[in-house]
Amino acid sequence: MRGLVIKSTGSSYIVRLDNGSDAECHIKGNFRIRGIRSTNPVAVGDYVQVSLIEEGSPTSQRSDFTGEVGLIGWITDVEERRNYIVRRSTNLSKESHIIASNLDQVALIVTINHPVTSTTFIDRFLATAEAYRVPAVLIFNKIDLLTPQELLRLDELRTLYESLGYQTVAISAKNLSAKDGLSTILTGKTTLLSGNSGVGKSTLLNAMFGKEIARTGHISDAHNKGMHTTTFSEMFPYHGGWIIDTPGIKGFGAIDMKKEEVGHYFREIFQIGQQCRFGNCTHTNEPGCAVQQAVIEDKIAISRLESYLSLLGDCTESKYR
Numbered sequence: 492m493r494g495l496v497i498k499s500t501g502s503s504y505i506v507r508l509d510n511g512s513d514a515e516c517h518i519k520g521n522f523r524i525r526g527i528r529s530t531n532p533v534a535v536g537d538y539v540q541v542s543l544i545e546e547g548s549p550t551s552q553r554s555d556f557t558g559e560v561g562l563i564g565w566i567t568d569v570e571e572r573r574n575y576i577v578r579r580s581t582n583l584s585k586e587s588h589i590i591a592s593n594l595d596q597v598a599l600i601v602t603i604n605h606p607v608t609s610t611t612f613i614d615r616f617l618a619t620a621e622a623y624r625v626p627a628v629l630i631f632n633k634i635d636l637l638t639p640q641e642l643l644r645l646d647e648l649r650t651l652y653e654s655l656g657y658q659t660v661a662i663s664a665k666n667l668s669a670k671d672g673l674s675t676i677l678t679g680k681t682t683l684l685s686g687n688s689g690v691g692k693s694t695l696l697n698a699m700f701g702k703e704i705a706r707t708g709h710i711s712d713a714h715n716k717g718m719h720t721t722t723f724s725e726m727f728p729y730h731g732g733w734i735i736d737t738p739g740i741k742g743f744g745a746i747d748m749k750k751e752e753v754g755h756y757f758r759e760i761f762q763i764g765q766q767c768r769f770g771n772c773t774h775t776n777e778p779g780c781a782v783q784q785a786v787i788e789d790k791i792a793i794s795r796l797e798s799y800l801s802l803l804g805d806c807t808e809s810k811y812r
């Protein structure tokens with residue numbers, strides 16, 4: 492039977508079967524996903540094959556089944572993933588941990604103030620999403636707290652990112668309203684929600700799902716901090732799509748970018764960079780650099796060039812590490 496993995500605790504998974512019921516599943520045998528060295532063979536968002544275990548059979552007595560939902564079963568296979576987001580493991584084995592798969596988009600919660608989210612942080616997120624080839628959207632939160640001047644900053648940033656083709660929305664998670672258009676951005680899509688701590692991710696999830704989140708007995712962020720591999724992720728149905736929450740993971744990890752690739756992940760830099768004199772221009776100090784010229788002419792935001800250069804700097808350093 493086919494199903495969608497909607498919750499992962501590291502050792503067991505809740506699968507929403509195609510017939511609508513949920514099954515608690517473990518992995519049968521040691522199938523390893525072809526081509527990926529990951530610490531977890533199955534992730535939230537995966538479509539899997541499940542073989543249900545009959546009630547009363549010897550296996551159904553196993554203590555590692557918690558009985559959280561009515562049915563239990565084995566995951567016997569994982570369908571090929573459309574895409575996936577990984578976090579590099581902390582160990583040196585080069586293994587990665589798959590956070591979620593089959594995403595339609597990733598959303599970053601951003602605050603102009605309380606706390607300030609830097610444009611570098613936003614741009615790194617967007618560049619990483621580009622590298623994963625997953626569309627990204629920006630959710631500006633806490634607009635109820637903004638001064639007139641900060642509201643201008645909000646407009647400025649929304650205009651910048653929308654001009655680059657990223658959808659944005661401005662909300663107050665404390666007083667969520669149908670008018671703000673959040674549901675429009677999320678309807679029918681599978682969205683991974685991320686954000687720096689303090690930007691209001693928990694508040695937003697609670698506003699969106701109310702008691703449902705509380706009832707599922709989330710491990711608190713504080714408790715989750717000490718756990719490395721048993722990462723807990725969950726997806727919740729929302730407006731015909733899904734919202735994926737990954738408590739304990741602050742956004743997704745930077746993908747391994749090669750220095751010459753960084754420019755590909757900044758849309759306007761990539762586009763205008765085609766006109767640089769040198770094909771391998773890094774837009775740092777080469778003569779005839781169209782990107783540097785575009786910044787002077789205000790056609791590329793200086794903040795975007797700065798973010799690009801900072802990411803480029805990281806890649807250069809890591810070579811010698």
Ligand SMILES: Nc1nc2c(ncn2[C@@H]2O[C@H](COP(=O)(O)OP(=O)(O)O)[C@@H](O)[C@H]2O)c(=O)[nH]1
Nearest residue numbers: 632633636663664665688689690691692693694
């Ligand atoms: N005024 C205001 N406060 C908010 C809003 N969203 C979250 N907060 C507050 O910001 C703080 C951090 O929120 P929390 O949801 O815990 O952030 P998280 O770390 O991203 O999960 C809490 O005190 C929330 O009450 C908002 O839209 N407006």
Ligand SMILES: [Mg+2]
Nearest residue numbers: 692693694712
């Ligand atoms: Mg939180």
Ligand SMILES: [Zn+2]
Nearest residue numbers: 767772774780
């Ligand atoms: Zn250049």
